[in-house]
Amino acid sequence: MxxxxxxxxxxxxxxxxxxxxxxxxxxxxxxxxxxxxxxxxxxxxxxxxxxxxxxxxxxxxxxxxxxxxxxxxxxxxxxxxxxxxxxxxxxxxxxxxxxxxxxxxxxxxxxxxxxxxxxxxxxxxxxxxxxxxxxxxxxxxxxxxxxxxxxxxxxxxxxxxxxxxxxxxxxxxxxxxxxxxxxxxxxxxxxxxxxxxxxxxxxxxxxxxxxxxxxxxxxxxxxxxxxxxxxxxxxxxxxxxxxxxxxxxxxxxxxxxxxxxxxxxxxTGDVIANIEHLLSGIFVTSSSLRESLPKLAAGAEYLCNYIPDEVLNKKAIEFTTEDIITIANAYEDWPFKPSIEETFDIGEEDFK
Structure with a gap:
């Protein structure tokens, strides 16, 4: 001292x-x-x-x-x-x-x-x-x-x-x-x-x-x-x-x-608020986003039409801020996205 x-x-x-x-x-x-x-x-x-x-x-x-x-x-x-x-x-x-x-x-x-x-x-x-x-x-x-x-x-x-x-x-x-x-x-x-x-x-x-x-x-x-x-x-x-x-x-x-x-x-939180409830499901798997989409919500593979291959082929730990915003924007454009309640049900069953 x-x-x-x-x-x-x-x-x-x-x-x-x-x-x-x-x-x-x-x-x-x-x-x-x-x-x-x-x-x-x-x-x-x-x-x-x-x-x-x-x-x-x-x-x-x-x-x-x-x-x-x-x-x-x-x-x-x-x-x-x-x-x-x-x-x-x-x-x-x-x-x-x-x-x-x-x-x-x-x-x-x-x-x-x-x-x-x-x-x-x-x-x-x-x-x-x-x-x-x-x-x-x-x-x-x-x-x-x-x-x-x-x-x-x-x-x-x-x-x-x-x-x-x-x-x-x-x-x-x-x-x-x-x-x-x-x-x-x-x-x-x-x-x-x-x-x-x-x-x-x-x-x-x-x-x-x-x-x-x-x-x-x-x-x-x-x-x-x-x-x-x-x-x-x-x-x-x-x-x-x-x-x-x-x-x-x-x-x-x-x-x-x-x-x-x-x-x-x-x-702010608004930028990905629409997929906030999906993040746990996205990060719980080591698969690429393309492979994970069908497990996140019924019909979610349809999002492949809105998301670039570069992002689809990434795993969750590889997402940049731009990637996650791209995913959120694609989800917003999905005409048949399920309710949040429906998504939780699917997530709990698939990721036990």
């Missing part, structure tokens, strides 16, 4: 809290190394992109909190709301905030809220109960410069939450209704490998397709998990994003994770 004074984003007022590690981490991978946090912040390069005088940060499951504290010191937000239900975490943050109150007057503007960060209602109540002032809508043409979301979803059961938050980008609801709101997420390495993969990569799945279609995203950092740096990731993503590599020893649990940046992209 002797070099922390040289780190731009380190808050010396909180040093005593980060010199000692917590007794429990409750299943989360958390950074304990200030230098690693600084690397992540440098890669994110957030400072010039936010209006600090009006910036609200919503920070879910901050835990140990070193990254949260350094992010705060970097951006100096108007409000930094910490959401956590873990008793030890809440107590620890109350002590941190009291220390700041005595030393800086809590000019960091931290507030710890003992509410469930998994619950949608928790976020709406921040506004309903006046904890946060109303967030103004900004155009989706640029990153919203007055709201930032941070979350640690590295638990074993957190992947579905990450997928749901990506879904909010598609329908531009929840906090995404305010504009192109950036999310900085700590996620399991295995989740990052899948969700950020590109067309044709063996780990690409339905959520990766949606992430590709509905969001702008970057792989910010990866944990060093083996002698081969980046093993398991799509090489194209590594080359494109050049993520920071974090030494395994920098994590409290000695269990590496990844940091990803996600915000709403060009398309």
């Amino acid at each position: 002797s070099t922390v004074a040289n780190l731009r984003s380190y808050n010396p007022s909180l040093k005593k809290f980060f010199d000692k590690l917590p007794r429990f981490t409750y299943g989360k991978s958390q950074l304990k190394n200030p230098a690693a946090c600084q690397q992540v912040l440098d890669k994110l390069n957030l400072k010039g992109q936010y209006n600090s005088s009006n910036l609200d940060i919503i920070d879910a499951t901050p835990g140990f909190g070193l990254f949260s504290a350094m992010l705060n010191h970097e951006l100096k937000p108007k409000n930094h709301i910490l959401l956590d239900r873990n008793d030890e975490t809440v107590r620890s943050w109350h002590k941190k905030i009291q220390t700041l109150q005595n030393s800086t007057g809590n000019q960091e503007n931290f507030k710890i809220i003992d509410r469930d960060p998994f619950s949608w209602e928790t976020y709406s109540n921040l506004y309903k109960k006046g904890i946060l002032p109303p967030t103004k809508f900004q155009s989706f043409d640029k990153i919203h410069d007055e709201l930032l979301i941070v979350a640690n979803w590295t638990g074993t059961k957190d992947e579905s939450t990450i997928a749901q938050w990506i879904g909010c980008c598609s329908y531009r609801n929840w906090l995404m209704k305010y504009g192109k709101v950036r999310m900085v997420l700590f996620v399991p390495s295995s989740t990052a490998m899948k969700f950020l993969s590109e067309p044709g990569f063996k780990k690409r799945n339905r959520t990766a397709l949606k992430r590709d279609l509905y969001t702008d995203s970057r792989l910010i950092a990866i944990g060093e998990e083996s002698e081969i740096i980046g093993e398991g990731y799509d090489p194209r993503v590594l080359v494109r994003d050049q993520p920071v590599v974090i030494d395994k020893s920098s994590f409290i649990r000695n269990s590496a994770a990844a940091v990803v940046e996600i915000s709403p992209g060009r398309y």
